[in-house]
Amino acid sequence: MSKAFTREPNPADALDEDAIPDPSPAMPAGARNYITPHGHARLVDELAWLVHTERPRVTETVAWAAGNGDRSENGDYIYGKKRLREIDRRIRFLTRRLDAAELVDPAAPRDDGEQIFFGATVTFANPQGEERTVSIVGVDEIDTARGHISWISPMARALIKARQGDVVTLHAPGGTEELEILEVAYRAVPVEPFRGD
Structure with missing residues (x-):
């Protein structure tokens, strides 16, 4: 076979999708994940939307695209699989963040309301x-x-x-x-x- 028709290995292809960092801010090692009730509700809503709306919609598109034949040149299939990996990575991230969340209500009564703390x-x-x-x-x-x-x-x-x-x-x-x-x-x-x- 001619060298012109061989594919050079692309280092990006070997990249583990889970190794790509999430764009959200990192927590310091051993730190608690303090969060307000409103912030917690926002993360819960995003997770529910990803699991119950976005992922099923993209999965349906990928299944449809897979049924159209050649997957190597099928843009809907390729993009859909990439989007599914992004969704799954975000679901894992949100699940970890919510599992580690420690709710602190800023409006809760405090013994010392003049000293600055979280909230x-x-x-x-x-x-x-x-x-x-x-x-x-x-x-x-x-x-x-x-x-x-x-x-x-x-x-x-x-x-x-x-x-x-x-x-x-x-x-x-x-x-x-x-x-x-x-x-x-x-x-x-x-x-x-x-x-x-």
């Missing part, structure tokens, strides 16, 4: 007097547009255990900054609900 909504000012409000949430609930930051982020680590009136030092990749804590509140942190296709 706190904090208003602070930088040295220029610019104010910002953030809520400290789980790694699966990050939404910077809404001011939801992960409890393992540099900002949250600087704020945690401080109190209203304290000045904390934020060590971030962009530099060091002093932040004055103006207000600490504990209330429900709304999370954008999951919406499937």
